[in-house]
Amino acid sequence: MSAHNPSLRPWRDIDRRKCRQIMVGKVPVGGDAPVSVQTMTNTLTSDAKATIDQIRRCEEAGVDIIRVSCPDVESTAAMKQIVRASRVPIVADIHFHYKRALEAADAGAACLRINPGNIGSSERVREVVNAAKANGCAIRIGVNAGSLEKDLLEKYGEPCPEALVESALDHIKLLQDHDFHEFKVAVKASDVFLAVAAYQQLADAVDCPLHLGITEAGGLIGGTVKSAIGIGNLLWAGIGDTIRVSLSAEPEEEVRVGFEILKSLGIRTRGVRIVSCPSCARQGFDVIRTVQKLEERLQHINTPLSLSVLGCVVNGPGEARETDIGLTGGGKGKHMVYLSGITDHTVEDEDMVDHIVRLVEAKAAEIEAEASDAGTAEPVAAE
Structure with a gap:
């Protein structure tokens, strides 16, 4: 390794939060695993070739995990081809249609991004959990300040750290009630202060891996600055096991910025x-x-x-x-x-x-x- 290794200097040490580890495909997340870098495709998933081409560019930039939106049957139908072509684990992004989660799991997705409370009855949650177990899928619970549940907005009056954390804990309970524990959680907001405070509270409340992000951060310059402040603040405090920098830019740029944040803190040294x-x-x-x-x-x-x-x-x-x-x-x-x-x-x-x-x-x-x-x-x- 390089003779000029910042990790040899004790005043640079970061004491990472202890949490349990899960697997997203072949990539370990949490525990003592490296902080992984994620991004998300913006092509039509139903266009498998365009999506695979974009995944390839992200792989060249060093991405560890990549998320693909699955809003319709055509998208999940293309997932098998996309999963086979990808060198990194694929996360299927699901919102309200639980059947898309079942289809994506069967198609080989390594992880399902889904909020259990948004997909309906307990029976539907059970079906998704059973599909995840049968196919070796992890689940990412993705709480977002812009889409908080109506009852929490009424309770707290506005998006706040307590509301984000309560939403996350509610979703976690739905999975735990079905004896499912292979999950990671995000509590994202576009407001840096709100996101950081929510992650700090959640880190004390759970033992699962945390996925960091400042959502809708903005363009390449503004979004990079916001993300570096928010994600960097949390990583410096030892919080965070996987990250995505959300930019209005090409996905490979998100990957490069993510690695620059990690390199600046001496957490990853790629490149x-x-x-x-x-x-x-x-x-x-x-x-x-x-x-x-x-x-x-x-x-x-x-x-x-x-x-x-x-x-x-x-x-x-x-x-x-x-x-x-x-x-x-x-x-x-x-x-x-x-x-x-x-x-x-x-x-x-x-x-x-x-x-x-x-x-x-x-x-x-x-x-x-x-x-x-x-x-x-x-x-x-x-x-």
Whole structure:
């Protein structure tokens, strides 16, 4: 692994909430499992090809679990093909039609996203639970401030943490009454304060895994900020076992933002962590455009390592000491390259991006080889 490993510094430690573990397909959620990253397709599920193509892009971005909406018979009919093609577990998103849950479970969904209280009678809940048990499905209870039950809104007057938690506990009881315990729970809201407070209360009330999210967070920039504040706040406190960043953006962007949140907290270390400056008049090269190019061209790297890109020598050498590979702007079109924190050689403008990409790829291969020789190589999802 990288010599510059933030997890070796005790002041970075996060004491994760203890909870029981469930399985979503082959992905463990809760317990001591890594925090997993999820997203959701936005294609018509009935269009299996388009949905599979989108899932493939999310897989390339590193997604661990992916949710697919099942609003109609045509969607659940396409699920078998989608499940067979997917390399990651599929969660079937069900709202009110319990038969869609039965069909999705039979089609191979690894998890059903459903609120038991919304699907009708106890007999219908029993049917869904029996289908989940028979097919090895987990269930995600998804409470949302925007769709709270009418009686809870009347009781509390407005969406509040207590209302979200009471809704979650009511849904949990319906599953437990049928001896079903393979579930995780979310209490999402678009209001960061409301969501965080609800998750904090729920974390103290239950022992199941929690799925984190700030729902309807917004576009790529605004939604990223809101999600980083809300999800990051909870993860820092040790709360959360799986996350979804809800953006008005392509699903693969949600995955990338999710991993950036986890990387910032040292919880997951997938891929290249880039440290870069905002640039100023001292910069020896175009930092902004260089970082944009490097981010794009290094998306294929899964191996955890760090890269610093600084425009001048003010902070460049200091940041380079803490990263696997460093680039600092110099004069006359020549820039200094650092390897493992040590000054190594210079590179010229025209070859700079290609050169750094080659160095990162070589370093990633070296780290993987060392891990393999030591017998410590693990799949990315187990970081």
